[in-house]
Amino acid sequence: MLRINSPEELEKLRQEILSRSDPSKPCISICAGAGCLASGAGEVIAAFKAEIEKQGLTTDVNTKGTGCPGFCERGPVVIIYPEEICYLRVKPDDVPEIISQTIREKRVVDRLLYVDPTTGEKAIHESDIPFYKNQKRNLISYNSKIDSKSIDDYLAIGGYSALAKVLFKMTAEQVLEEVKKSNLRGRGGGGFPAGNKWEGSRNAPEPIKYVLVNADEGDPGAFMDRALLEGNPHSILEGLTIGAYAIGSHEGYIYVRQEYPLAVVNVNIAIRQAEEYGLLGKNILGSGFDFTVKVHQGAGAFVCGESTALMTALEGRAGEPRPKYIRSNIVGLWGRPTVLNNVETWANVPLIINKGADWFTQFGTEKSKGTKIFSLVGKITNTGLVEVPMGITLRDIIYKIGGGIPGGKKFKAVQTGGPSGGCIPEKLLDLEVGFDELTKAGSMMGSGGMIVMDEDTCMVDVARYFLNFLIDESCGKCTPCREGIRQMLKILTNITKGKGKEGDIELLEELAEVAIDASLCALGKSAPNPLLSTVRYFRDEYEAHVKEKRCPALSCKELIAYHIDPSKCQACMICLKKCPADAIEGGKNRIHVIDQGKCTKCGTCIEVCPARFGAVNKISGQPVPAPIPEDARTLVRKSKEQ
Amino acid sequence: MNKGRVDQIIEKHHGEASSLIQVLLEIQSEHHWLPKEALDRISEKLQVPLTRILYIATFYKAFSLVPKGRHEVHVCVGTACHVRGAPRILDTVQDLTGIKPGETDADLKFSLETVNCLGCCALGPVLEVNGKTYGNMGPSKTAEVLKNYE
Numbered sequence: 001m002l003r004i005n006s007p008e009e010l011e012k013l014r015q016e017i018l019s020r021s022d023p024s025k026p027c028i029s030i031c032a033g034a035g036c037l038a039s040g041a042g043e044v045i046a047a048f049k050a051e052i053e054k055q056g057l058t059t060d061v062n063t064k065g066t067g068c069p070g071f072c073e074r075g076p077v078v079i080i081y082p083e084e085i086c087y088l089r090v091k092p093d094d095v096p097e098i099i100s101q102t103i104r105e106k107r108v109v110d111r112l113l114y115v116d117p118t119t120g121e122k123a124i125h126e127s128d129i130p131f132y133k134n135q136k137r138n139l140i141s142y143n144s145k146i147d148s149k150s151i152d153d154y155l156a157i158g159g160y161s162a163l164a165k166v167l168f169k170m171t172a173e174q175v176l177e178e179v180k181k182s183n184l185r186g187r188g189g190g191g192f193p194a195g196n197k198w199e200g201s202r203n204a205p206e207p208i209k210y211v212l213v214n215a216d217e218g219d220p221g222a223f224m225d226r227a228l229l230e231g232n233p234h235s236i237l238e239g240l241t242i243g244a245y246a247i248g249s250h251e252g253y254i255y256v257r258q259e260y261p262l263a264v265v266n267v268n269i270a271i272r273q274a275e276e277y278g279l280l281g282k283n284i285l286g287s288g289f290d291f292t293v294k295v296h297q298g299a300g301a302f303v304c305g306e307s308t309a310l311m312t313a314l315e316g317r318a319g320e321p322r323p324k325y326i327r328s329n330i331v332g333l334w335g336r337p338t339v340l341n342n343v344e345t346w347a348n349v350p351l352i353i354n355k356g357a358d359w360f361t362q363f364g365t366e367k368s369k370g371t372k373i374f375s376l377v378g379k380i381t382n383t384g385l386v387e388v389p390m391g392i393t394l395r396d397i398i399y400k401i402g403g404g405i406p407g408g409k410k411f412k413a414v415q416t417g418g419p420s421g422g423c424i425p426e427k428l429l430d431l432e433v434g435f436d437e438l439t440k441a442g443s444m445m446g447s448g449g450m451i452v453m454d455e456d457t458c459m460v461d462v463a464r465y466f467l468n469f470l471i472d473e474s475c476g477k478c479t480p481c482r483e484g485i486r487q488m489l490k491i492l493t494n495i496t497k498g499k500g501k502e503g504d505i506e507l508l509e510e511l512a513e514v515a516i517d518a519s520l521c522a523l524g525k526s527a528p529n530p531l532l533s534t535v536r537y538f539r540d541e542y543e544a545h546v547k548e549k550r551c552p553a554l555s556c557k558e559l560i561a562y563h564i565d566p567s568k569c570q571a572c573m574i575c576l577k578k579c580p581a582d583a584i585e586g587g588k589n590r591i592h593v594i595d596q597g598k599c600t601k602c603g604t605c606i607e608v609c610p611a612r613f614g615a616v617n618k619i620s621g622q623p624v625p626a627p628i629p630e631d632a633r634t635l636v637r638k639s640k641e642q
Numbered sequence: 643m644n645k646g647r648v649d650q651i652i653e654k655h656h657g658e659a660s661s662l663i664q665v666l667l668e669i670q671s672e673h674h675w676l677p678k679e680a681l682d683r684i685s686e687k688l689q690v691p692l693t694r695i696l697y698i699a700t701f702y703k704a705f706s707l708v709p710k711g712r713h714e715v716h717v718c719v720g721t722a723c724h725v726r727g728a729p730r731i732l733d734t735v736q737d738l739t740g741i742k743p744g745e746t747d748a749d750l751k752f753s754l755e756t757v758n759c760l761g762c763c764a765l766g767p768v769l770e771v772n773g774k775t776y777g778n779m780g781p782s783k784t785a786e787v788l789k790n791y792e
Binding site: 035 | 658659661662663664666667694698701702703704705719720721722724725727729730733734737738757758759760761762763764765766768775777780781782785
């Protein structure tokens with residue numbers, strides 16, 4: 001690779017890359033993000049390569065393993081350029097047909113297309129699918145266009161032009177002004193204006209400053225940062241370098257959580273490539289500006305997503321937060337001014353520089369500008385990553401993009417903001433999504449996890465779940481968090497086990513108040529949010545658990561019993577054979593009965609009972625009907641009766 | 643784990659005390675646990691007291707101070723998997739293997755861990771054995787999967 005020494009050379013190289021690629025040459029891009037890989041994308045990629053070779057098309061067709069386009073529900077996702085035909089749930093067996101039909105004959109394979117569940121219409125292009133149509137994909141749309149391991153692909157879509165513009169046409173102050181004007185707010189959860197943070201560091205007297213990428217995406221159910229870092233690592237590097245230029249930093253770190261090995265690989269490749277081209281390192285593009293980036297892997301601690309804890313971990317110590325009397329943009333890593341922003345925040349920076357703050361602020365609400373990527377998961381038809389303008393309603397995200405709740409179930413709540421967020425009930429579905437709006441509703445934006453819950457989800461259990469998560473993750477440094485969470489969890493666990501007492505709910509609220517007021521860092525301060533928001537919107541569920549020992553969602557194990565409806569049981573022996581506890585009595589033509597004494601409530605019987613019988617059900621808050629007498633258990637089949 | 647290999651890893655990170663976590667991670671990923679001899683060596687080379695190394699090795703979840711089983715079972719208990727029934731999967735694995743999260747069985751066959759999100763929420767509940775992901779699990783399907791590992 002040749003080093004690029006000026007913006008002109010960069011443009012020349014870009015033109016060269018573009019002229020090398022023939023836009024009419026078919027390109028098969030297969031999502032190689034973690035979700036699709038888990039559904040078998042690796043085998044599909046291998047099958048494409050083998051088939052292309054077998055059919056002698058190696059020079060005529062390109063294949064690309066790309067980043068995540070977002071539609072994980074229907075993975076593995078394959079897009080065929082230049083027609084942009086989108087095939088979903090592709091299996092290795094489909095590959096020969098795709099090659100012979102679509103690549104050779106230019107014919108669409110109908111059965112692999114998206115079918116609209118309501119209209120039955122098929123969608124050929126990505127942009128025709130409702131899941132994509134209702135999004136505003138400023139950031140994530142690049143993922144499926146580039147090979148995540150190729151800097152040339154990134155240059156072909158205009159990569160590093162923002163960096164060249166900044167280094168040669170803008171002063172650091174102008175960059176700062178532009179970012180401030182865009183009102184870009186931190187995407188990691190806090191929503192702090194990035195421009196103000198940068199300015200603080202820039203003005204700090206200490207000459208050595210640092211810029212950091214927070215890729216310690218610990219919220220369970222959130223994976224948008226990983227998708228960006230895996231799929232388009234250069235966009236983050238470019239944003240980071242621009243930030244470094246604006247504040248006068250020459251050293252940056254990317255803190256990636258250990259659970260994201262592919263992101264670490266891809267970002268390391270990206271750094272090496274950028275260094276070889278002279279887009280990182282000494283004298284970038286011949287501008288005289290030096291900047292180096294190192295990757296630091298986390299070792300599995302949720303609290304390290306917190307800014308000061310992350311910096312402590314970077315220093316090679318146990319990641320414990322410190323009080324923030326002085327903000328870390330003044331005294332941060334190794335006691336020096338440090339700007340820490342989340343992956344998605346950095347990814348927005350090149351776009352703001354290239355297209356201008358005015359372009360950016362056209363999306364969103366008055367106080368929350370731009371787009372935000374959410375990971376839409378849980379009880380939702382279209383699981384995946386969705387990028388939407390701020391200000392869209394929760395209802396639009398869940399129903400228009402997410403396709404509603406599967407299985408004909410009823411929506412109950414949507415949880416946003418991870419363990420620090422809260423649950424938003426149906427009556428607030430028309431809430432506009434923005435930093436301040438979500439906080440007002442008792443939740444928060446967080447990093448952008450959006451977990452949809454239906455009628456089968458117990459809200460007391462959800463609150464217990466998050467506190468149970470946090471008790472492992474609390475670093476233990478301050479008492480209100482360490483002990484407060486423990487006590488709240490103890491009471492909640494008792495409630496879910498039917499041991500709740502009168503006054504427990506009030507006691508929980510009191511403990512929550514102390515943890516919020518007295519904890520050292522955001523982990524403890526926000527830990528009670530899931531509890532408080534569920535008490536606020538679903539108090540009746542708490543009361544049912546405490547007073548009636550009943551779980552309305554039929555979810556809490558200690559409060560439910562499994563029962564086989566004798567009028568529906570067809571004595572098929574399936575549950576009887578599968579029951580791991582041998583708790584089901586019966587036999588051929590003998591109606592099955594669950595021995596409640598032996599039953600471990602594992603739920604196998606309800607899982608395996610054929611849907612057309614639907615004989616197993618769950619009971620809560622009432623006694624289990626007495627088993628039918630032995631002599632009445634012989635099954636009389638209706639067909640034989642006649 | 644031989645001393646020479648530990649030294650190589652330390653060298654790679656320029657023998658800086660601030661890279662302690664990175665050194666430990668590399669040993670953990672190669673060896674699947676952190677033997678005492680390795681920790682002693684690190685302490686000596688990086689000039690970091692052993693107490694501090696142990697503080698770090700127990701603070702972060704990625705590290706193990708005991709040997710791991712042949713098959714590492716990870717049950718995802720992220721929120722999306724949780725609402726889709728992950729607790730029942732975890733119960734099933736515990737019943738079948740007789741071990742709890744964080745434990746390894748006596749004949750070193752299985753090690754069980756819970757993880758907070760594998761990012762394949764569309765497939766939840768998810769079970770991972772030796773890095774291979776199994777999606778849309780139920781209690782009986784879990785039993786089928788575990789049978790394949792000897």
